Amino acid sequence: MASIKKQKRIGIIVSFCVIVTVIAAACVYYVYLKTHSDKEMYRNSGISAMNNGSYGIAVNDFDMSLQEEQWFCEEMDLDTKMYKGTCLMRLGRYEEAYKLFTALSKESSPAVNQSAVISMLEIADANMLVNKVTGEGAAPPDDDTITRLKEAAVKDTGMYLYLASAHNRRQEYEAEMEDLNNYLASHPMNTYVAYELSTAYLKNGNIEEAERIINEGLNAADEVYKDMLNYNLVICREYSGEYDAAFELIKSLYEQYPKNEDIAREYTFLNSRVNPDTKPVNPFSDAL
Numbered sequence: 001m002a003s004i005k006k007q008k009r010i011g012i013i014v015s016f017c018v019i020v021t022v023i024a025a026a027c028v029y030y031v032y033l034k035t036h037s038d039k040e041m042y043r044n045s046g047i048s049a050m051n052n053g054s055y056g057i058a059v060n061d062f063d064m065s066l067q068e069e070q071w072f073c074e075e076m077d078l079d080t081k082m083y084k085g086t087c088l089m090r091l092g093r094y095e096e097a098y099k100l101f102t103a104l105s106k107e108s109s110p111a112v113n114q115s116a117v118i119s120m121l122e123i124a125d126a127n128m129l130v131n132k133v134t135g136e137g138a139a140p141p142d143d144d145t146i147t148r149l150k151e152a153a154v155k156d157t158g159m160y161l162y163l164a165s166a167h168n169r170r171q172e173y174e175a176e177m178e179d180l181n182n183y184l185a186s187h188p189m190n191t192y193v194a195y196e197l198s199t200a201y202l203k204n205g206n207i208e209e210a211e212r213i214i215n216e217g218l219n220a221a222d223e224v225y226k227d228m229l230n231y232n233l234v235i236c237r238e239y240s241g242e243y244d245a246a247f248e249l250i251k252s253l254y255e256q257y258p259k260n261e262d263i264a265r266e267y268t269f270l271n272s273r274v275n276p277d278t279k280p281v282n283p284f285s286d287a288l
Helices: 002-035 039-051 055-067 074-090 094-104 114-134 143-155 157-169 173-184 191-203 207-218 226-239 243-256 261-274
Strands: none
Touching (some): 039 055, 039 074, 055 074, 074 094, 074 114, 094 114, 114 157, 114 191, 143 157, 173 191, 191 207, 226 243, 226 261, 243 261
């Protein structure tokens, strides 16, 4: 009888140990699943696509990354959202960008650059208003729209961004430059303003001012238009006759953004200027 009881106790202990082992294994597997995913792979893929100028593909990759469930990734997800917002801005999807940056503005994480977020909200809001007032793809803003925007800018200096966009669509670059400088009088520099203002200076033939603004923009808090600022810097070098320096910069940009048509076209031009083909058209010309 004692032997039977002993065997039962052993059986119970063995069963308990098996159950505990199974539960422990299940817990370990659950923790593994919650701490391992394809989140980082999709994120890295999105960053690569963004660097290549494939902003639509990048947004899809970032969305895939954000959809992956994984513990301890809150900071990574916030940083991924910053990248996604940048791509939405470059795609002209301002309403989506505005909603995303509004959500990010409520975060206190070091992964969120609040100075950049504030700038992006202002830029997205400005473009949304101009599209709303004039209609996307519609004719340039009329005089009444310009008057309304000027009156609004007197009360709120942030409205100078709206006014600048309106003047740009009317190809009134002198007025656009004035608007952007009025905006900068009470707001910090960002890459969007630097790109637009330096482009206006270039169109007006003021290379020195364009380069000054570009350098300020390259030191701004956000990254959104830094590739295009460097492109404008190439144009400055080209206009100044510094073809070697222009080529080195466009070569670097072309390697990073091979799908950007403007960069590719400029690279082809400067390459032909700096590295001309010295071979004769007729390979037998020397013998003639």
